[in-house]
Amino acid sequence: MAIQNDQTAVGIFLECLLSEICRRFGSTMCIAGTSVGTAHHCFTVVQTEHWRSLTYVSGRFFFAYWKAFMTQTHSTASITHTTCPYCGVGCGVTVRQHGNVLSPVSGDIQHPANAGRLCVKGSSLHETVDQIDRLLYPTVLGKRTSWDNSLNLVADKMQQVIHDHGPDAVAIYAAGQILTEDYYVANKLMKGFIGSSNLDTNSRLCMASAVVAHKRAFGSDTVPGCYDDLEEADLLILVGSNAAWAHPILFQRIAAAKQARPEMKVVVIDPRRTATSDLADLQLSLRPGSDALLFNALLCWLSDHDALDHDFIQQHSEGFASTLQAAHDSTPDSLQECAQQLGLDKHDLETFFQWFASTAKTVSVFSQGINQSSSGVDKGNAIINAHLATGRIGKPGATPFSVTGQPNAMGGREVGGLANQLAAHMDFSAPEVDRVRRFWQAPNVATRPGLKAIELFDAVKRGDIKFLWIISTNPLVSMPDADDVKAALARCELVVVSDCMANTDTTAAAHVLLPAASWGEKNGTVTNSERCISRQRSFLSPAGEAKPDWWILAQVAQRLGFEKAFDYQHPAEIFDEYSRLTGFENNGERDLDLSGLSGLSRDQYDAMAPTQWPVNRQYPQGRKRFFDDQRFYTPSQKAQFIAITAALPASRHQDGSLIMNTGRVRDHWHTMTRTAKSARLAQHIREPYVDIHPDDAKRLTLVDGALARISNHRGKILLRTNITTNQRAGEIFVPMHWTSRYASAARMGVLIDKSCDPFSGQPELKYTGVEAEPFPTAWQGMILSRHDLGAVPCDYWVYGLNDGCHGYEIGGNQPLEQIQDWAQQQLPDAEWLTLHDPDTQHMRLLAIVDQQLALVLFVHQDQAIGTRQWLVEQFAQTSLTITERKALLAGRPLEGVVDQGRIVCSCFGIGENTIRDAIRSGCHSADQLGDTLKCGTNCGSCVPELKALIQDTHSECS
Numbered sequence: 001m002a003i004q005n006d007q008t009a010v011g012i013f014l015e016c017l018l019s020e021i022c023r024r025f026g027s028t029m030c031i032a033g034t035s036v037g038t039a040h041h042c043f044t045v046v047q048t049e050h051w052r053s054l055t056y057v058s059g060r061f062f063f064a065y066w067k068a069f070m071t072q073t074h075s076t077a078s079i080t081h082t083t084c085p086y087c088g089v090g091c092g093v094t095v096r097q098h099g100n101v102l103s104p105v106s107g108d109i110q111h112p113a114n115a116g117r118l119c120v121k122g123s124s125l126h127e128t129v130d131q132i133d134r135l136l137y138p139t140v141l142g143k144r145t146s147w148d149n150s151l152n153l154v155a156d157k158m159q160q161v162i163h164d165h166g167p168d169a170v171a172i173y174a175a176g177q178i179l180t181e182d183y184y185v186a187n188k189l190m191k192g193f194i195g196s197s198n199l200d201t202n203s204r205l206c207m208a209s210a211v212v213a214h215k216r217a218f219g220s221d222t223v224p225g226c227y228d229d230l231e232e233a234d235l236l237i238l239v240g241s242n243a244a245w246a247h248p249i250l251f252q253r254i255a256a257a258k259q260a261r262p263e264m265k266v267v268v269i270d271p272r273r274t275a276t277s278d279l280a281d282l283q284l285s286l287r288p289g290s291d292a293l294l295f296n297a298l299l300c301w302l303s304d305h306d307a308l309d310h311d312f313i314q315q316h317s318e319g320f321a322s323t324l325q326a327a328h329d330s331t332p333d334s335l336q337e338c339a340q341q342l343g344l345d346k347h348d349l350e351t352f353f354q355w356f357a358s359t360a361k362t363v364s365v366f367s368q369g370i371n372q373s374s375s376g377v378d379k380g381n382a383i384i385n386a387h388l389a390t391g392r393i394g395k396p397g398a399t400p401f402s403v404t405g406q407p408n409a410m411g412g413r414e415v416g417g418l419a420n421q422l423a424a425h426m427d428f429s430a431p432e433v434d435r436v437r438r439f440w441q442a443p444n445v446a447t448r449p450g451l452k453a454i455e456l457f458d459a460v461k462r463g464d465i466k467f468l469w470i471i472s473t474n475p476l477v478s479m480p481d482a483d484d485v486k487a488a489l490a491r492c493e494l495v496v497v498s499d500c501m502a503n504t505d506t507t508a509a510a511h512v513l514l515p516a517a518s519w520g521e522k523n524g525t526v527t528n529s530e531r532c533i534s535r536q537r538s539f540l541s542p543a544g545e546a547k548p549d550w551w552i553l554a555q556v557a558q559r560l561g562f563e564k565a566f567d568y569q570h571p572a573e574i575f576d577e578y579s580r581l582t583g584f585e586n587n588g589e590r591d592l593d594l595s596g597l598s599g600l601s602r603d604q605y606d607a608m609a610p611t612q613w614p615v616n617r618q619y620p621q622g623r624k625r626f627f628d629d630q631r632f633y634t635p636s637q638k639a640q641f642i643a644i645t646a647a648l649p650a651s652r653h654q655d656g657s658l659i660m661n662t663g664r665v666r667d668h669w670h671t672m673t674r675t676a677k678s679a680r681l682a683q684h685i686r687e688p689y690v691d692i693h694p695d696d697a698k699r700l701t702l703v704d705g706a707l708a709r710i711s712n713h714r715g716k717i718l719l720r721t722n723i724t725t726n727q728r729a730g731e732i733f734v735p736m737h738w739t740s741r742y743a744s745a746a747r748m749g750v751l752i753d754k755s756c757d758p759f760s761g762q763p764e765l766k767y768t769g770v771e772a773e774p775f776p777t778a779w780q781g782m783i784l785s786r787h788d789l790g791a792v793p794c795d796y797w798v799y800g801l802n803d804g805c806h807g808y809e810i811g812g813n814q815p816l817e818q819i820q821d822w823a824q825q826q827l828p829d830a831e832w833l834t835l836h837d838p839d840t841q842h843m844r845l846l847a848i849v850d851q852q853l854a855l856v857l858f859v860h861q862d863q864a865i866g867t868r869q870w871l872v873e874q875f876a877q878t879s880l881t882i883t884e885r886k887a888l889l890a891g892r893p894l895e896g897v898v899d900q901g902r903i904v905c906s907c908f909g910i911g912e913n914t915i916r917d918a919i920r921s922g923c924h925s926a927d928q929l930g931d932t933l934k935c936g937t938n939c940g941s942c943v944p945e946l947k948a949l950i951q952d953t954h955s956e957c958s
């Protein structure tokens, strides 16, 4: 099928239709010969397996897009190709605007990472670009001021601190969310001109261990492979990665590859069963922290079973003998004993070893489950060792592959945004310092590493760092021992926060707030997990007086006297300088070389297509795989085996009898500042929760669905209990996202110890000792409100946006009258309808303003509430009759309306109750559910949950 789009109504319609078809069938449709320009689009679809469904989709989208086109009064659509600001997959996003009207975003079919697909987070991006909660103006001590005043104040304070206490008394803590150009300017300012390496980033919490593991093994921080390798592998090992939720499009690419080649095997190595396990041929739910033991044991087994690549070991590597010896020394001789130490079944362990030994095309993907550990670097090297020993690196479908969590963690580590890097993959050797000094013509280049995140905040607390600038991150939530970080900031002489959001835990601790441009307003580049540099392009005017981070940093640098070195007018100039630095005296000695991208005009920079680095004379179109030439960046040019003595994490049982793991949920991102703006994202998982094994729950008298207090001597949090056998006994899982803005007490960081990896400084976020106990409440319930109410004065509350109203889950032991008074103070002019039975702690309040529903507050001693979804829908009513008001107070629809329950498919808003009904009516597969309800047919993120619901509903029925 060929479609020509010449910007006519039909052309635009067909383009939109094709985009939706790609989203619907991305996993099974092959697209070739695609070219997209602003005036002429040509798509050729050469194969699809779903013609019948295609007809259905065509019908569905025809009317939607035709209507959209007609209502846009002949204005010309502007199309922007940009990148998603969430995870490290780095998907391309296409944004269409007709005047001021933003259409739903779609996946960029040209982008190599996603080829048109988007997960539910990415496809909700257009719902998150409002100005609610945005930081719009510079403020000092809470008072609005001008940019000039605030920048002068920041520069003056920096100058005074440097003068009085030296350059190491100032620090910047940045984020994997900022763009490469922002990072470059921050790094140049700190390490070139201020003369301190105290620039660290929240990427320290993400993949710092992988960086060190790469450098130890390859002599450079090089990701050897590419996403295509994950599809080409015959054995794909996912270690410490819930890719289905944390890297959904990558997971879907793997799932599609497996569907196309069912013989492809997937092994999931993770203490808990997750949505990713749905794809696994073999799940190894090993003891937390025992990954290095597993891969050491694998190395021994490969050696014992003559499954090594001796040619590669001899010709292209060093250190094998001592590495094998160390592995033998710390691995039990008997497989049975080894399996016991790992907490695995012996047969499963042997199966894994046999599959690895017999499969040349093996890819090992590792992520935060490996990195966020007190031995994360060793774990990474244990994985890489197994690949080097079998020569599986630099080949199609055969590589170790570290996946980054954040959208631009890679860009940050490329420019040198970690405290233990200097710049552009150069560290602190004398020749490297000299080279960077000459390139930057910098007066004061740092000559040694700075403080890593935990050390940095400790130095703030000690008073050694007196000026701290936090850029685009929320350490009061994400850092270990987060309340200690809060205490540190309270002691700092000046805390500057530049952020796009006004009301985070960290902005509340700042003296100076600088409004930063956000996604859609920013212009620059990011690098994803496969080294692919993509443009993030602006399509919106900055909110209020917000400015790009690079501009803010350059303005401060100029005020510090470095006008010439920071006289940037456009991010293209920064990218040009950065790319020239990567090529400066490189001569093939450094992996990072973007010299082929230097000298771009602004137009060329604007038009830059996604490219995998390096881009230089040898690889003018970029390079898919490193080490295909067996040449590494070590002095000998050989890969290095690293001897690993496998060590389990130190016991945390002095902190509590349970081990707490932390991680992401499907539809939220980091500290929710963006994803909480989307009602459909907020509805998938409404509350922070604790996953706990039934045996532990029984022992601790925890009840499924009731509240639990998770605590240790550092703090306590309140969460909803979820009893599940996916969790190993003795261990719990808690999501990382909820902050003080969104919940009364759910910042998991307050519980976590400061233990970290000795080489990378990456904190151990997945192994914390805690206790769990029931948190009894006199009443629980919910509030729905037309207006955002902020914090609710009760023990437990969680905020979540609904379609048309704000929602709160609440619970507590306060007198109900207190809650009633508070609610009525929110709407003093409302007409109130009330029902109150003190014996059952049952209270129902309705507020009507201008004939419309303004607030619903339902509580009961056992959390019995009304028909939630129906109540939410009543906020759209423009005028309520007496009968309807009575029905509202009863919490039930008048007749025949059912509550569809918790939203499972966020794309189509399909709830759990509706899905279970369909299963009971005969849908026995995710495909059948998709055909009946459409759930799971867009981004596919919910398919693992659909399968779990099918299983669960069937077991209920049998």
Ligand code: SF4
Binding pocket: 084, 085, 086, 087, 088, 089, 090, 091, 114, 117, 118, 119, 120, 121, 122, 123, 247, 248, 249, 250
């Ligand atoms: Fe964005 Fe990651 Fe989803 Fe892609 S997979 S759309 S980068 S969140």
